[in-house]
Every structure is written in C-alpha cells, then in structure tokens.
Amino acid sequence: MEANIVVDARNKSCPGPLLALTKAVMKASPGQIIMLLSTDPGAPQDIREWASHAGHKVLNVEKMGETYRIYLEVLG
Template identity: 40%
Template sequence: MTTTTITRVVDARGSYCPGPLMELIRAIREGAVGDVISVYSTDKGSKVDIPKWIEKAGHRLVALEDRDGYDEIVVEKLR
C-alpha cells in the first residue's frame, strides 16, 4: 500500500487493451504535475504495458497491486 494521496481514479475495468492505457493517457493529459492517478484494470496486458509506458513517458510508477479480480496501477504525473 502507498501513503500517497490519489487525486483521480480511472476505472477501466472491463476495458480491453489498449483501453486502460488510453484512459490513463487521457487522465495524464487532463491532469497537473504532481497528480496521482490510480488505474483499475482487468486487462492482463495492461499490467505489463502501462508500467512500460510510464517509464517511457517519464512519469513515476507508485504502485502496482493485485486487487480482488483486478489490478490497481498508481501513477504520479511528473512532467
């Protein structure tokens, strides 16, 4: 668990690749530096793709947690 305060939740459960990533990208575009976005995803590929994208895009992966039937990926917008 993280103590970071989540500023926005993107519930992409039920959405298939690349849905969760595209919804995260939308949230990043709309957000401000310092925002912490939590993505809920049931798509297995997104668990791999989203951290790769975060690294490439220069943001911070705060946490990647297995929840009950979905993954929670927490991202801090750094730029």
C-alpha cells in the same frame, strides 16, 4: 495509497486501459497521483513500459481479486 484521480478501465482490453490513462494524464497536473483500475492482465506491464517512455512514474501495483490498482505519479 491516496490518489487524486481515479480512472476506471475495468472490463476494457488493450489498448483501452492505456488510452483511458493517457487521457487522464493530459488533464492532470504534475505531482498528482492517478489510480487506474484495470482487469486486463497485460495492463501492469504495459503501463510500466509506457510510463518509462512517457516520463511518468508507476508508484505501486496492487491486485484486488481480478482488479489491478495501478498508481501513477504524473511528472512534469
């Protein structure tokens, strides 16, 4: 999956990945796709919960070794 923006939050624990992602979302435009890299095992579920409240969409989550790649579509 292609991403417009990559946010590297590896080796950061909660709430680091979510805060790094929300900072990127604030600067992004609707329709852009952000790939968040995280090694926090709580991040995939946390990001899904946050997205459902904040009005964005998690498109996919992949696990590559210890790293999760979480793809988020920024909605308006």
